[in-house]
Amino acid sequence: MAEPRAGFWQRLQQIPRYYVYLLMAAVVIWQILFPIPLPIAPSSATQGVYDAISAVPDDKLILISTDWDASTNAETGPQTEAIVHACLQNDKRFAIMNLHPPMGVKLANDIAEQVAEQYGAEYGVDWCNWGYKYGFANVLIAMAKNIPKTIGDDFYGTPVAELSMMQGVEDIESIGLVIEITGLATITETWIGLIQGVYGTPFASAYTAVMAPGYYPFLDSGQMQGMLVGAKGAAEMEALVTRPAKASVIMNVQSWAHVLIILLIVIGNLGFVLARGPRGQGAP
Amino acid sequence: MNPEIAILWGGAIATLGVYTILYRENPVSRLFEHIFVGLSAGYLIVFIWTQNLEGRWWKPMIHEGRWYWVFAPVVGLLFYFIYSRRLLWLARLVMGLFFGIAAGYFFRTFFPIYSPQIYACFKPLRADPQIGWSDVVLHNWLFVIILFTVLSYFFFSVSHEGRFGRTLGRSALLGRWFLMIAFGAMFGNTVMARISLFIGRVQFLLSDWIGSFIPWFAGRGV
C-alpha cells in the first residue's frame, strides 16, 4: 500500500507544465470575464506621490520621466495614466520626457493625449512632451543648467523654447517635482544623484513591482516623496483620482492568480514532504 | 485611413503568435521574434534621429552655424573601429573617455545618493518621555538591528573564529535570515509584476480584440 501512496505524492510534484500554464490562463480569463470586485485602499507610499503632485507650486512644472516600454506596459501604463489624471485634476502643468527605452515616449504620449482630451488640456499650454533624449546622466546634468538647449526639439519636432508653457522655463529651478516611471534600475540613482540631491528638487517615483522593494530605503530616507508599486500602486492612484481603470481590474484578477500560485507552491511542497516518507526517502 | 481594426487584429495575431512558444519552439514564434527585433532596430534609428540628433546636433550645426558640433560624429564614430583590428585602439580611446566619465558620475553622485541613506540610519532609539516606548521606537530598534546584522553578513574580512568572530558569525546568521525575508518579499513582488503583464495582454485580447466583434466582451477588463 505504501508504494502507490508514494507515487501519488511524487506525481503531485510533477504536474506537467502545460497544466500549470492552462490553470494560470483559466484563472486570469475567469476573473476578467466574471470579476469579483474588491475594494482598494491607497497605501502611504501612493498617497505620498499624490500629495507631492498637489504640493507643486503653480509657477513650476511637473516633469514626468517615462522610462518604460511595452514590456512593462501593464504596470507602468496605468501608473502613467493615473499620474497624468492627478496632475490635471490638480491643475498642474506637466512635461513628459524619456531617457530610455525610446518606446516609452510614444506610449506615454498616447496616454497623455487621451487623458488631456478628457480635461480639455491643450498641448504646449498645459502639457508637453520633451521627447526621447539619449544620454542618461549627460542629459540630466546639462538639463539642470539649461533645459531648452539640452532638450532641443519636442516629440513633434518643435523647439521646446517655442511652446507657450515653456516660456520662462530655463533650468531645474523651474521644475517643482520629478516623477520617474520606470522598470529600469539605476535611473533613479541618476535622478537623485544629479538632481534631487544637488538642487533639492522633490522626487517621486512609480516602479514595476519587481524593482520596488529595492527602493524602500530611498522612501525611508526622504529622498523620495512617494512611490507607486507596480499595478498595485497604479490601482491605488486610480482610487485617489477616482478613475478606476485597467490597474484596478488587474489587481482584482491578480488576487486570484496569487492564490493559485500559493496553492501550487503548497501542493509542490506537500508532495515534497510526504513523498520523502518518514526517513526522508523518495525526494527528487 | 483608420488603422484601428488592423491594430487590433495585428496585436492579437502577434500576441497569440508569441504565445505559441508555450507549447514548444516553433517557426511562428521565431518569425515574430525576428519581426520584433527588426521593428525595434528601425524604431531606434528613427527616434535617435528625430528626437536627438536632429534637434540637438543637426539644427545647431547647420542652421545656427555652430560648426564645432562636427566633432561629435568624429568622436562618436570612433566607436565603430571596434570592428577593425588595426584601428581598434581608437575605439578603446573613446570608450576610455566614456568609462572615465561614468566613473566621474559615480564620484559626484556618491554623496547625494548615499549620504542621506547614512543619515537615515540614525533613528531615535530612546523612548520619548512624552510618548513612551512607542511603536516608532520599537520599529527603529528593529530597523537598526536588521541593518547591522545584514551588514555583518557582508563583512567577509574577519573569520568567524574567536570571541569577536563567533559574535560576528551569529550576527551574520541573523542577517542571513533577514535577507531571506527581504528576498521573499522581493519574490512576492516579482510574481505580482509578472502576472500583471499577462493580465494586461489578456485584457487586450478579451476586451479590445474580441470585444471589437462581440460587444459583450468589450466592457470586461477595463
Next chain:
Amino acid sequence: MWDSIQSVFQPTTSPPQLYRNLAVALIGSFVLLALLHRFLGPRGRRWLIAFVTFVGGLYLGLEYFLPVRTAVLWPTAIPNPNPDRGANLLTPGIEPVGIMMSVIGAFTVGLGIYSLCQVHGRSLGQRRPGWHNSLAFFLAMVAMLVFGFWAHYLPKVDEASAVMPVPRAIYEMLFSGLFMPLQAATFSLLAFYIASAAYRAFRIRTAEAGLMMAAAFIVMIGQVPVGAWVTSGLPTTGALAFFRLEALGEWIMTWLNAPAQRGIVFGVAIGGLAMSLRIWLSLERGTFFSEQG
C-alpha cells in the same frame, strides 16, 4: 578662461564660413587621428587612453567637489537658493559637456544595429536555415524606418480630421499593431514561467527557505485586494490591526525589507566606488582594459 575658449567656438554668420569651418574641423580631426595612429606605439596608446579616461573622470568629479554645496553634505542646512552662485571655474563647461557627450553617445546606437545587419545579412546571403526570418528582420526594420520617418515629417494635420494620412496610419499599425504587442506578449510569458518555476523549485528544504516562503506568501496575499478582504473582519485600529494582511504586507516591506535592502545599498555603494576608482585610474584588468594598446 572660458571666455577665450568660447571666442574660438563662436557660431559662424554665413553658410560659406560654416562650410569652411566644417571642412577644416573634419580634415583637422582626421589628420590628428592619422598622426596619432602613425606615431604612437602601443605604450603611447595605452598612456593616451589612460589619460583620456582620467581626465574624463577628473572633470566631472572635480567640478562637483570644488564648490561647497551645503544642501548635499548636510541636508539639515538651508539649501543654496542659487546653485550657480558658488560655481567654480569648471561649472560653465558642465552644460556643453553634458550635451556633447549625450550627442556623441547617440551616434553609437548604430553599433548594435550594424552587428544585427551583419548577422542577418550573412544568413540571408548564404541561404542558411531560417533565412526567411532574417528577411523578415530586414523587412520589418526597413518598414519601420520608412514609415517612421515619413510619419514624422508629414505636415501636421487638423486635429479634428478623422482621417489619418496613410503613412501615419501604417506607422501606427507597425507600432501599436505589431511592435508594442510583440514586446508586451514576449515579456508576459514570464507569468507562465514564474508560476511553473515557483511550483517546481520553491521547496522548503531549510529554515531559511521557510522564512523566505512565509514572507513571500504574506507579501503576495497582502499586496492584493483579496488579502484585505480575507482579514477585513479585523479592526482597522489597535493591536489587532497589525494582523490585517495588507498592513502586515506593508509592514514587511517597510520594516523588514527596507533595512535589509539598505544593507545591500551600502554594499553596492562601496563596490561601485572601488570599481569606479579602478576604472578611473586604469587599474582595472579584463577583456577591455588589459589590451588597451
